[in-house]
Amino acid sequence: MRLATATRLIGLVAVASMLAGCSASDDPGQRPAGSATPHPTSVVQPTQDPAAARLAALARLAEQAAAELPRVRVARPRTGEVLGADISWPQCPRGLGIPERRTLGLPMPPASAEYVVLGLTNGPGLTANPCLSDQVRWVRERRLMAAAYAVASYPDAAALAEHGGVGPHDGATRLGALANAGYQQALVNVATMRRAGLASPIVWVDVEPVRDFEWSGDRVANAAVVEGAVRGYRDAGYRVGVYSTPALWAGVVGELTLGLPEWRAAGQTSRSEARERCGADWSIQGGAAVLAQWVADRRDLDLTCPGTSARLGRWFQQY
Numbered sequence: 001m002r003l004a005t006a007t008r009l010i011g012l013v014a015v016a017s018m019l020a021g022c023s024a025s026d027d028p029g030q031r032p033a034g035s036a037t038p039h040p041t042s043v044v045q046p047t048q049d050p051a052a053a054r055l056a057a058l059a060r061l062a063e064q065a066a067a068e069l070p071r072v073r074v075a076r077p078r079t080g081e082v083l084g085a086d087i088s089w090p091q092c093p094r095g096l097g098i099p100e101r102r103t104l105g106l107p108m109p110p111a112s113a114e115y116v117v118l119g120l121t122n123g124p125g126l127t128a129n130p131c132l133s134d135q136v137r138w139v140r141e142r143r144l145m146a147a148a149y150a151v152a153s154y155p156d157a158a159a160l161a162e163h164g165g166v167g168p169h170d171g172a173t174r175l176g177a178l179a180n181a182g183y184q185q186a187l188v189n190v191a192t193m194r195r196a197g198l199a200s201p202i203v204w205v206d207v208e209p210v211r212d213f214e215w216s217g218d219r220v221a222n223a224a225v226v227e228g229a230v231r232g233y234r235d236a237g238y239r240v241g242v243y244s245t246p247a248l249w250a251g252v253v254g255e256l257t258l259g260l261p262e263w264r265a266a267g268q269t270s271r272s273e274a275r276e277r278c279g280a281d282w283s284i285q286g287g288a289a290v291l292a293q294w295v296a297d298r299r300d301l302d303l304t305c306p307g308t309s310a311r312l313g314r315w316f317q318q319y
Helices: 002-020 050-068 132-141 157-163 174-196 221-237 246-253 272-278 309-315
Strands: 082-088 115-119 143-151 202-206 239-244 262-265 289-296 299-304
Touching: 002 289, 115 132, 132 174, 143 174, 174 202, 174 221, 202 221, 221 239, 221 246, 239 246, 272 289, 272 299
Parallel strands: 082 115, 115 143, 143 202, 202 239, 239 262, 262 289
Antiparallel strands: 082 299, 289 299
8 A cells, every 4th residue: 555655656756756757848928929828727837946845746646645545555455357437528417518518417337346447638739627535535435446537638829828738748849849748738637636536546638529629530540649648647656558449549640560568449339349359359558458348228338358457456556
């Protein structure tokens, strides 16, 4: 338990160090004329004293990690197929969320679910699941296992202007700016997860068409956003996996091959169809199958693929 918390703390320190180490060129006061006003969700903020800001951030993160020690446990190994579910903004009480993604009040996971994968976004990137804290509380009360996922999406002009120059990539180039925008989506989601008190050893990056927030027609550009998001989660200390299907992945990012663990969607089918998708024929981007999903009774249900159950602590945090 203490080792897992220490690992998370190392990741948090990486985020704090990155935030505090931003150069003065990130100061909005030095933006070119006509640049967009920063979104309130922006993670990177200017500071006149980077060293002091870094120390303060590290102190806050250390205190937060220490407070978690008595509350989380390591997921114990299981044998055989383990059933779970995933939830996000659709399961929030009706009427919340951004105008394009009003929440639906859909059913929570069934009593048979032993783990829950919680969505961090309200649809596209840079938006937060409006009831994530309540959903984390629901998981804690039932002492379930939990993990996190987040939708990646193509940045609009305002988001690209704000985030394209901030990050580890060359923001002077189009692909570098797009990668930075994906990187910042990841950091915003990490902040959302921390505020909600959700601990997860992995973040699954959801790559699929996003209605009202469409990907571009340039798959190379789309891939830059996804790769930037993957780097953002890794730099924050998390494992990274991919949620998609082979067709949806190819439609968005083409032949991008990352070799990341895979959570494979099966749609409105059946448990047996989801089980089949654990096979090699359903590979999305060259990674190993960990989970497979199907939809039944207005719920998103999931099962562990062969080899996953014995290492549940690698994929889930036990509450």
